[in-house]
Amino acid sequence: MSTTPISDFLRHNFRHFNAAALIDASDAYVQHLANNGKMMITLAGAMSTAELGLSLAEMIRQDKVQIISCTGANLEEDLFNLVAHDYYERVPHYRDLTPDDEAELLARHMNRVTDTCIPEEEAMRRLERALVDEWTAADAAGERYFPHEFLYRILRKGVLEEFFQIDIKDSWMYAAMEKNLPIIVPGWEDSTTGNMFAAHVMQGEVKNVHTVRTGIEYMTYLADWYIETSKTHSVGFYQIGGGIAGDFPICVVPMLHQDMQMGNVPVWGYFCQISDSTTSYGSYSGAVPNEKITWGKLEPTTPKFIVESDASIVAPLMFALILGQ
Numbered sequence: 001m002s003t004t005p006i007s008d009f010l011r012h013n014f015r016h017f018n019a020a021a022l023i024d025a026s027d028a029y030v031q032h033l034a035n036n037g038k039m040m041i042t043l044a045g046a047m048s049t050a051e052l053g054l055s056l057a058e059m060i061r062q063d064k065v066q067i068i069s070c071t072g073a074n075l076e077e078d079l080f081n082l083v084a085h086d087y088y089e090r091v092p093h094y095r096d097l098t099p100d101d102e103a104e105l106l107a108r109h110m111n112r113v114t115d116t117c118i119p120e121e122e123a124m125r126r127l128e129r130a131l132v133d134e135w136t137a138a139d140a141a142g143e144r145y146f147p148h149e150f151l152y153r154i155l156r157k158g159v160l161e162e163f164f165q166i167d168i169k170d171s172w173m174y175a176a177m178e179k180n181l182p183i184i185v186p187g188w189e190d191s192t193t194g195n196m197f198a199a200h201v202m203q204g205e206v207k208n209v210h211t212v213r214t215g216i217e218y219m220t221y222l223a224d225w226y227i228e229t230s231k232t233h234s235v236g237f238y239q240i241g242g243g244i245a246g247d248f249p250i251c252v253v254p255m256l257h258q259d260m261q262m263g264n265v266p267v268w269g270y271f272c273q274i275s276d277s278t279t280s281y282g283s284y285s286g287a288v289p290n291e292k293i294t295w296g297k298l299e300p301t302t303p304k305f306i307v308e309s310d311a312s313i314v315a316p317l318m319f320a321l322i323l324g325q
Helices: 005-013 017-034 053-061 072-087 099-107 120-141 147-157 172-179 192-202 215-229 244-250 252-259 289-295 311-323
Strands: 038-043 067-070 110-113 116-119 235-240 270-274 304-307
Touching: 005 017, 005 311, 017 038, 017 235, 017 270, 017 304, 017 311, 038 244, 053 172, 053 311, 067 072, 067 215, 067 244, 072 116, 072 120, 072 147, 072 172, 072 192, 099 110, 110 120, 116 120, 120 147, 120 192, 147 172, 215 244, 215 252, 235 244, 244 252, 270 289, 270 311, 289 304
Parallel strands: 038 067, 038 235, 235 270, 270 304
Antiparallel strands: 110 116
């Protein structure tokens, strides 16, 4: 009997077009790590609400990813799911909802993300209360931390454990905390917890708006990490979706080359993007990998892949291949 049923199925059936690109990109990912490479994964969209943690957490535990860049939404929504999973509501007929149906969800404080409704009180307010304690304590002590570091502190202290409603092995943030994985969160201000922080600053509960460290500091943090890591390891770039989660970190290489005038920093050593965005109307998220050569992010010889499909389907399948499942 096969010991890798998912991989065997994929290799037998996924032979052409996007299916074949999925296989090729997965094999190159494995080879990149086998060659002593490191990998960044970037998370756009609402991948945490899509429960990507079911597969991503194991990737983290097995050292298949060494750094993550994600939106503030993906950072917080993994913990929303962790503490309020049983209160979520799925709306499979979401395409048929009328404006009045949407207003009824709002009245019940159920915030919809495609087919999934996140409960405000059980998810957002539970996390907010824990965050306010951390923000105000750091503020009073004159300390400053990145958004992901505040969440790591909460998880390490166990203050939310009474609310956990899924197995922690299915939370990618919990796995990242256990590994103390570096996380980059560009544009964190554009998130629910970013809005919460702004409100508590306006209310005077947090005196220093810079108690939460900023996006520019994230870039310098990433630059330091990349400079040091790339001395001994080729660093790959695995991009789920588009947007700031991918656009922000990939620019660290041309920034070091062109703005810092550093000539000894290698470009990204592997690139794969899963996206259903096409190259039209100047869509950066739909830009094909070759375009990145002109920006000094990739070289002509860099292994480059694009899988034009739904990331909520493709990413777990690729992770299964990479994990040998």
